Amino acid sequence: MSSPLAASGPNSYLSEPSLVPSQVLDTERLMQVAAARSADYRGAAPFPHIMLDGLFSDALLDQAVAELPAASAK
Numbered sequence: 001m002s003s004p005l006a007a008s009g010p011n012s013y014l015s016e017p018s019l020v021p022s023q024v025l026d027t028e029r030l031m032q033v034a035a036a037r038s039a040d041y042r043g044a045a046p047f048p049h050i051m052l053d054g055l056f057s058d059a060l061l062d063q064a065v066a067e068l069p070a071a072s073a074k
Contacts, residue, residue: 025055
C-alpha cells in the first residue's frame with residue numbers, strides 16, 4: 001500500500017494528521033477514561049467489553065479510511 005504522503009506531494013504532511021504515537025492518542029486521557037469505565041467493562045454481558053468514542057481525531061480516522069481499498073477493489 002502506498003503512503004498518502006508519497007502520493008500527494010512533498011509538503012502534504014503539513015495538512016495531514018500526525019502519526020507520531022504521542023499525537024495519535026492522548027494516553028493520559030485514555031488512562032482516565034479506562035479508570036472511570038473499568039467497572040462497565042468488567043460487568044458487560046455476555047463478555048467483558050466496552051466501546052470508547054472520541055479517542056482518535058476525525059482527521060486521523062479519515063486518513064485511515066482513505067488508505068483502505070475501495071469496496072469494489074479486487
